[in-house]
Amino acid sequence: MNRGIVLFDRAAIRRMLTRIAHEILEKNRGTDDLVVLGIPRGGEMVAVELAKVLEDIEKVPIPCGSLDITLYRDDLGWRTIRPLHKTEMPVSPENGRVVLVDDVFFTGRTVRAALDALMDLGRPRTIQLAVLIDRGHRELPIRPDYVGRDIPTARDEDICVDFDENGLANAVRLIKPLKEQ
Amino acid sequence: MLFKHRHILGTRQLSADDITLILDTAERFREINLREIKKVPVLRGKTVINLFYEASTRTRTSFEIAEKRLSADAINITASASSVVKGETLADTARNLEAMRPDVIVVRHAASGAAEYLSRKLSSCAIINAGDGAHEHPSQALLDALTIRRHKGRVAGLEVAIIGDIAHSRVVRSNLYALTALGARVRLCGPGTMMPSAMEQLGARLCCSMEEALEGADVVMMLRIQRERQGRTLLPSLREYSRFYGLDNKKLRLAKADALVMHPGPMNRGVEISSEVGDGAQSVILDQVENGVAVRMALLYLVGAPAPNEEG
Numbered sequence: 112m113n114r115g116i117v118l119f120d121r122a123a124i125r126r127m128l129t130r131i132a133h134e135i136l137e138k139n140r141g142t143d144d145l146v147v148l149g150i151p152r153g154g155e156m157v158a159v160e161l162a163k164v165l166e167d168i169e170k171v172p173i174p175c176g177s178l179d180i181t182l183y184r185d186d187l188g189w190r191t192i193r194p195l196h197k198t199e200m201p202v203s204p205e206n207g208r209v210v211l212v213d214d215v216f217f218t219g220r221t222v223r224a225a226l227d228a229l230m231d232l233g234r235p236r237t238i239q240l241a242v243l244i245d246r247g248h249r250e251l252p253i254r255p256d257y258v259g260r261d262i263p264t265a266r267d268e269d270i271c272v273d274f275d276e277n278g279l280a281n282a283v284r285l286i287k288p289l290k291e292q
Numbered sequence: 293m294l295f296k297h298r299h300i301l302g303t304r305q306l307s308a309d310d311i312t313l314i315l316d317t318a319e320r321f322r323e324i325n326l327r328e329i330k331k332v333p334v335l336r337g338k339t340v341i342n343l344f345y346e347a348s349t350r351t352r353t354s355f356e357i358a359e360k361r362l363s364a365d366a367i368n369i370t371a372s373a374s375s376v377v378k379g380e381t382l383a384d385t386a387r388n389l390e391a392m393r394p395d396v397i398v399v400r401h402a403a404s405g406a407a408e409y410l411s412r413k414l415s416s417c418a419i420i421n422a423g424d425g426a427h428e429h430p431s432q433a434l435l436d437a438l439t440i441r442r443h444k445g446r447v448a449g450l451e452v453a454i455i456g457d458i459a460h461s462r463v464v465r466s467n468l469y470a471l472t473a474l475g476a477r478v479r480l481c482g483p484g485t486m487m488p489s490a491m492e493q494l495g496a497r498l499c500c501s502m503e504e505a506l507e508g509a510d511v512v513m514m515l516r517i518q519r520e521r522q523g524r525t526l527l528p529s530l531r532e533y534s535r536f537y538g539l540d541n542k543k544l545r546l547a548k549a550d551a552l553v554m555h556p557g558p559m560n561r562g563v564e565i566s567s568e569v570g571d572g573a574q575s576v577i578l579d580q581v582e583n584g585v586a587v588r589m590a591l592l593y594l595v596g597a598p599a600p601n602e603e604g
Contacts (some may be wrong), residue, residue, distance in 0.1 A: 179320065182332040182362075182593075194313070195320035231329045 115271065115286035118262065124243065124280045127259035128157070131241055132164040134257050139208055144236065146207040147175045150225055151196035153214030156278040157243055161212055174201035178211070178232075183224035198228075205233035214272040214280070216242035216258075219251035244283055246270045295594045299411045299419040302428035303470040311470055315438050317590035318583065324361065325585055335364035335596055338395040343385070344422070345371040345401040350557055350581065351422050351431070355398050358588035364596070367394075382406060383413050390414045396596045398422050404462075418595040426460045431591060432556055433466035435584040437474060439576055440511055442583070443552055448475030453505040453547070455537060456515025456564055457486040457526075463515060463556045468494050481505035482515075483537060485526040502537055506546035513554040514539050514565045530563050540566040544574065552576050 119127075139145060142165065149158025155177040162175035179196040211225055222240060229238060241257035246264040264270060264285065273282040295313060297305065306314075324332055340359045344352050352368065359366035369389075371377070376385060382401065389397065396418045399407050404425030411419040423429040441447050452471055458464050458480050468478050472495045480491055481499040492498055499505035506512060517533060527533050544553065553565075553575045561567045570577060 182324075182334040195317055197320065198323055227333070231331070232327065 113286055113289055115269075115284040117282050118285050119260070119283040121279070121281040124259070124283065127243060128161050128164050131257045131259060132161060132168055135165065135210060135239070135241065136168065138239070138256070142169050142171055142173060144207045145173055145210065146202055146204060146235075147173055147210050147212060148178045148200075148204075148229070149175070149212045150221060151177050151179055153272050153274070153280075154212045155196075156274050157214050157272075157280060158212035160279055161210075161241065176201045178225055178228055180221060180224040180228050183228045185220060185224065198232075200232060203233050204229060204235045207233075207235050209235040209238045210257075211238060211240050212242070213240075214243045215270045216240075216245045216255055217248055217270075219249045219253040222253050223251050243272060243280065244270050298595065299407075299421075300430055300591050300595060301408050301411060301419065301421050303430045303433050303466045303473070304428065306430075306470065306473065308473045308475070311434065311437065311473060314434055314587065314590050314594065315441060317593060318434075318438050318586040321361075321586040321589040321593075322583070324589075325582070330361050331363060332361065333363045334593060335359070335362040335395075338362075338364045338596055339393065340364045340366050340396045340398060340592065340596070341389055341394045342366060342368045342422075343389065343397055343399045344369065345376065345382075345399075345406075346423065348400055348422070350584070351400065354581070354584045355420075355422060355431075355588050358585050358592055361585070362589055362592055362596075364396075364592065382409070386410050386414055390416060393417075396420060396592060399424075401425070420591055420595065423462055425462065426465075427462050428466045428469075429462040429556075430466050430470075431584065431588055432463050433470040434591070435580055435587040436463075436467055436513065436554060436556075437470050438583045438587055439554065439580045440471075440476075440552065442579070443576060444510065447471060450476045450510040451479065451508060452476050452511040452513060453479045453481065453499075453509040454513045454515065455481045455502060455505055455539070457517055458482045458491065458515070459486045459488045460518060461515050464491075465494075467513065468496055472496075476511075479505045479509070481537070483527065483533065502543060503546055506543060509547040509551055511552045511554060512539060512544065512547050513556075516556065516558065517560055517564050519560065519563075534563050538562075538564055538566065539569050541568055541572070544569055544572075550574075554580060557581070 147158050147162040149155035162173040165173045176199045179198045181193050181195050239256040242255045243259040245258045245261045267288045269286040271284045272280050275281045356366050394417050398420045400422040401424050404427035406424045407421035479497045479499050555577050559570050
């Protein structure tokens with residue numbers, strides 16, 4: 112099996128999330144109306160941990176939910192039916208400061224779909240984007256506000272985030288394409 | 293994740309995994325139905341024709357709402373107001389409709405096998421069976437399964453009693469296939485003139501009396517007596533039917549204390565079900581209707597999702 116190269120371990124990921132949490136608090140001047148929404152599945156698990164980090168710093172509860180974007184995708188394919196994930200809004204996004212969270216930021220199409228999905232649920236005051244890894248290759252004019260780390264990749268490479276049984280990200284791996292035999 | 297069915301013709305063709313995928317998908321759509329903006333763009337630009345040769349309020353409205361909530365363009369055709377009254381055959385009507393390039397046709401017809409017939413005649417669109425004769429009514433059985441699963445947390449291992457006109461009911465057949473595939477045990481009960489003997493071969497237990505069918509049941513599903521059709525010839529009187537096969541509070545006590553009462557609608561109050569039971573605490577009849585929209589959204593999503601790179 113092609114396991115690839117481990118770029119970051121659990122400790123490094125934890126440091127990224129701690130820094131992102133501080134950046135979010137700094138930019139929003141606190142936690143008022145803050146809502147953290149993860150995009151299933153990877154982003155959802157990162158969002159839960161990010162909300163916990165925010166809570167540990169500020170000692171207030173941070174609403175955290177998930178936003179499924181499957182029905183808003185622009186590449187739904189016949190016969191490769193995508194299973195739907197949960198959308199769970201702990202509070203209405205109306206007038207909130209929504210922080211969208213994804214694990215790997217790539218073409219930007221997932222986030223485009225997430226913006227449409229979110230608008231159908233209410234009108235947030237602001238939407239910000241936090242990602243663990245930005246691997247480049249944008250196809251749409253969308254950029255993240257908070258980035259764990261930029262990892263320039265080739266198109267045929269892949270970035271994979273592993274999660275443990277508690278949903279904590281414990282490794283980021285770069286997978287190079289298998290050489291032709 | 294693979295859903296290999298191009299059409300939804302019946303539950304007979306569906307495996308337990310297929311059904312579970314449909315129910316899980318419907319669970320997600322339930323959430324959308326509770327939103328303020330009950331619409332997602334997944335079938336935008338798709339055309340769905342509802343071709344109804346039989347009267348229907350619930351099923352047709354449910355499909356139409358499901359289509360609109362997925363952003364499809366829904367067109368309704370009812371036989372009484374179409375060229376069917378001018379003598380056009382089903383195949384001709386369907387071929388003409390196909391020439392207008394719909395993506396999905398939802399069909400209800402009095403003839404068993406009508407949906408499958410269309411699926412063989414037409415090549416470019418998906419067919420969803422909304423009830424064909426006494427054959428199948430898959431979306432009804434799937435919404436029943438979803439309702440049971442939501443209330444009981446599972447379907448496997450449950451005892452389900454289906455009572456009424458077994459012989460002429462498409463709801464029975466679809467439920468029998470779907471519920472047994474999911475691991476439930478199904479008992480059937482009805483007057484002799486409405487009980488086909490071969491149902492045992494489909495895995496059901498036939499019960500001689502309603503008491504036997506109700507004993508220890510987790511779910512009691514009552515079927516509508518089709519007064520307009522069978523009522524006259526197969527039954528001595530509705531009052532007698534009601535006495536032996538109607539569900540009232542007294543008979544319901546034979547089932548488990550937390551048994552669900554279901555009915556595909558429309559209810560004949562005082563015939564197969566008393567008002568006290570139909571409106572009672574154990575009735576989940578309106579939940580069935582609510583889940584129906586979500587299940588139909590799931591079916592439309594699974595057979596009608598955009599096909600930019602169709603293969604295989």
